[in-house]
Amino acid sequence: MNYIKQLNAFYDWLQENRLSTSAFALYFALLMANNKCGWADWFQRTNQSLCGLMGIDEKTLIRARNELKQKGLIDFKSGSKRGEITKYKIINLTGEKDGEILPNKCLDGKITAFPPVEPPAFPPAFPPVEPPDIYKLKTKTETDICNNSISNEIVSADADTPSQVLRQTKENIPYQQIADLYNRVCLSLPKVEKLTDKRRRHIKAAWKNFKGDISVFEKVFRRAEASDFLSGRSGKWTGCNFDWLITYNNMVKVLEGTYDNKVMGGYSDGRNSQHRRSDEKNASTGTYDKFYE
Numbered sequence: 001m002n003y004i005k006q007l008n009a010f011y012d013w014l015q016e017n018r019l020s021t022s023a024f025a026l027y028f029a030l031l032m033a034n035n036k037c038g039w040a041d042w043f044q045r046t047n048q049s050l051c052g053l054m055g056i057d058e059k060t061l062i063r064a065r066n067e068l069k070q071k072g073l074i075d076f077k078s079g080s081k082r083g084e085i086t087k088y089k090i091i092n093l094t095g096e097k098d099g100e101i102l103p104n105k106c107l108d109g110k111i112t113a114f115p116p117v118e119p120p121a122f123p124p125a126f127p128p129v130e131p132p133d134i135y136k137l138k139t140k141t142e143t144d145i146c147n148n149s150i151s152n153e154i155v156s157a158d159a160d161t162p163s164q165v166l167r168q169t170k171e172n173i174p175y176q177q178i179a180d181l182y183n184r185v186c187l188s189l190p191k192v193e194k195l196t197d198k199r200r201r202h203i204k205a206a207w208k209n210f211k212g213d214i215s216v217f218e219k220v221f222r223r224a225e226a227s228d229f230l231s232g233r234s235g236k237w238t239g240c241n242f243d244w245l246i247t248y249n250n251m252v253k254v255l256e257g258t259y260d261n262k263v264m265g266g267y268s269d270g271r272n273s274q275h276r277r278s279d280e281k282n283a284s285t286g287t288y289d290k291f292y293e
């Protein structure tokens with residue numbers, strides 16, 4: 001029996017005949033079982049195995065089996081004793097005569113003689129058709145624009161949203177490490193207890209401007225601690241703290257030596273002495289807040 005031809009003949013039969021849902025399901029279950037048995041003329045199946053396969057009870061199975069036999073689709077021989085295995089035969093609907101059937105014992109799908117000689121129950125699936133390149137690929141220009149828009153995104157200094165904090169965390173900026181470094185070095189200045197969103201924004205701006213070099217922060221903190229003016233030891237100004245030191249413009253002035261101590265009547269960096277005197281004057285008049293950005 002040819003499996004595909006039998007299916008086509010069955011579909012043609014359905015054009016003029018009707019089957020109950022359980023009978024329809026049983027017919028396909030028996031086709032599958034016979035296929036596994038190598039299309040033996042007669043094959044065996046227990047009621048329990050068919051009920052388990054179809055998810056029905058035994059009474060429903062018996063009604064469906066009788067319906068298939070009455071409509072000439074199958075034949076079966078029930079066991080004479082309770083619990084005996086039922087033998088089934090699929091009626092050939094193609095009109096072709098079956099060839100010689102070789103002996104083949106099949107009990108609940110266990111083949112003891114010959115394997116199936118017909119196509120499998122379900123034809124192999126064809127590989128998926130690849131979509132055209134226009135839907136698969138993205139142009140380099142589009143990718144570059146997308147990447148640049150993300151990397152160059154600027155967070156507003158006035159907005160304190162959770163999404164901004166999440167983006168900052170993903171950039172791997174060592175916020176806590178910088179705060180700990182300040183606490184270790186700047187012993188004369190107020191300690192940092194908490195990293196607020198505003199402090200993170202200042203650190204982020206300085207981190208980008210100094211190309212992610214943490215040694216720059218260490219230099220700023222060490223020069224601030226060594227400076228009598230910034231540390232408050234001179235008594236001229238006591239407003240220096242972590243927030244002031246992590247502001248980018250103030251970091252630049254500290255690195256340039258603007259606040260270095262006097263050495264032999266001058267400054268360690270003489271070219272900035274005039275700038276420093278101007279800053280000290282501003283501090284004494286209370287206008288030093290312009291340096292706090």
